Amino acid sequence: ETGVTQTPRHLVMGMTNKKSLKCEQHLGHNAMYWYKQSAKKPLELMFVYNFKEQTENNSVPSRFSPECPNSSHLFLHLHTLQPEDSALYLCASSQDLGPSYEQYFGPGTRLTVT
Amino acid sequence: AQSVTQLDSQVPVFEEAPVELRCNYSSSVSVYLFWYVQYPNQGLQLLLKYLSGSTLVESINGFEAEFNKSQTSFHLRKPSVHISDTAEYFCAVSDSGGSNYKLTFGKGTLLTVNP
Numbered sequence: 001e002t003g004v005t006q007t008p009r010h011l012v013m014g015m016t017n018k019k020s021l022k023c024e025q026h027l028g029h030n031a032m033y034w035y036k037q038s039a040k041k042p043l044e045l046m047f048v049y050n051f052k053e054q055t056e057n058n059s060v061p062s063r064f065s066p067e068c069p070n071s072s073h074l075f076l077h078l079h080t081l082q083p084e085d086s087a088l089y090l091c092a093s094s095q096d097l098g099p100s101y102e103q104y105f106g107p108g109t110r111l112t113v114t
Numbered sequence: 115a116q117s118v119t120q121l122d123s124q125v126p127v128f129e130e131a132p133v134e135l136r137c138n139y140s141s142s143v144s145v146y147l148f149w150y151v152q153y154p155n156q157g158l159q160l161l162l163k164y165l166s167g168s169t170l171v172e173s174i175n176g177f178e179a180e181f182n183k184s185q186t187s188f189h190l191r192k193p194s195v196h197i198s199d200t201a202e203y204f205c206a207v208s209d210s211g212g213s214n215y216k217l218t219f220g221k222g223t224l225l226t227v228n229p
Contacts, residue, residue, distance in 0.1 A: 004157070006157075031215075040123075040221060041221060042118070042218070042219040042220055042221050042222075043158075043204070043217075043219040045216060045217070048215075056216075090157055090158070092157075092158075097215045098215050099146045099208035099209055099210060099215055099217075100146060100165055101215075102160050102163070103158075103160070103217065104160075105150075105157030105158040105159070106157050107155065107156050107157045108156075108157055
């Protein structure tokens with residue numbers, strides 16, 4: 001595996017389910033990100049981790065719970081979601097935090113909440 | 115606060131025609147500027163970026179963008195497009211100074227190249 005991988009690629013869940021999204025980066029980067037991509041809206045930054053420490057929580061509802069056990073792995077735990085949470089969830093990583101460091105994106109998980 | 119406006123949500127063109135995707139930004143501080151491309155069913159990939167120096171930047175596949183500070187624009191151009199350029203293109207901006215690493219994205223422009 002190379003780059004940034006995400007599993008599953010597609011997920012359908014009911015509002016009462018609990019599920020998790022997984023992201024893994026094979027680039028040796030120190031920073032990892034979760035973004036939400038909804039149709040016709042700009043990408044929304046959700047969470048940022050640097051050296052496994054959360055540095056940003058962009059006012060995300062508590063039904064989204066991130067976990068970063070090490071610099072290579074990032075999870076997004078989902079619980080009691082709403083239909084408006086249906087979107088493409090993108091994971092990204094960068095060498096370090098800073099505007100000049102390129103962010104590398106995974107292919108995303110397409111989430112549908114029924 | 116920063117914002118990015120991509121004036122066209124969709125741009126249809128014929129193969130081998132020139133194209134320009136427009137991007138304007140607003141910011142009270144100096145900025146870095148980026149164009150990302152998203153092919154169908156894939157994540158975003160960095161296409162090109164402006165950090166400093168020459169205001170004209172180029173990608174390896176023939177795209178170019180010019181930073182115009184007075185017009186706060188960073189339009190993306192290609193003189194002759196291919197079918198394979200069909201994708202969604204996102205303009206993004208971040209602060210060039212301090213510790214603000216956040217990227218602010220536009221809503222995207224869907225480029226469709228028709229034969």
